[in-house]
Amino acid sequence: MDSRGGKVQRRLSDLKPGEGGKIVRITGPPSLRRRLLDMGLVKGAYIEVVRKAPLGDPMEFLVKGYNLSLRKEECDNVYVST
């Protein structure tokens, strides 16, 4: 958990199935950020966890009306406000 600007931000990888939030920040190397943006993970978009593999990798999400699977290292770089 991380709080910036007074709001609680959580990493996608820390969410449980059924939980969701608005994307507030994407970190990591430019190429990863670019790829996540390409996949529709833009600031302000609502994203929800559909299910999680046994060790939390990969995770499946619902974003902008479609399902998306992400690896843990990708989830670690996306912050949402819940």
Place this chain on the structure above:
Amino acid sequence: MAIRVALIGNPNVGKSLIFNNLTGGKAHVGNWPGKTVERKEGRCVYEGVEMEIIDLPGVYSLTANSIDELIARDYIVEEKPDVVVDIVDASNLERNLYLTLQLIELEANLVVALNKMDIARDMGYEIDVKALSEILGLPVVPTVATTKQGMDELKKAIIKAAQQRGRRRIRHISYGKDLEAIISTIEEILKKDRVLSSRYPTRWLAIKVLEGDEEVLRRIDRSPVKAELMEVLG
């Protein structure tokens, strides 16, 4: 001469199904030179007009991120097909139109196939095809690939687009005052490089330079205008 048509779209939009519908399932399958990515080509004859259809890899965008994206992008930029058919999932418009906008930026001669219209309808979406076509400045053909609906209309649109090639006005999206100013500055510099500007759309190059696209930067590295560009970019 046959019209060269490239099919492009996100993964899982029904691209292969449309390819099969257009070519009757007869395809020449090979590889992209030096890469383990499948390359499928087929033929289609409609009302006496011959079309050579090439199936590009399914991609979400056209950055230089993955081999698939690079193949698709290089084919459109280097081979300059007569028509590019962008297959869009109507049940997932927002996500899919991102690629469409990138193709507009690449100044491809586009026809949009709005596929999965049945699923979109089942989901309760009502898509104003005419309005979409006007906003994008492109022909938009609604299709249902699974039942072969809209295939004749698509072929007609392809033939028409091929005839109008180069005469259509491209509707660029604006990135706002600040970015547009720097984009046109870079564009003006790039235009001085005759080789580069005759091969690639300068606006697209300028945007890619700002994005820090590795492939494009590599090409500019050899350009005589590199020093001038570096001055602007700092």
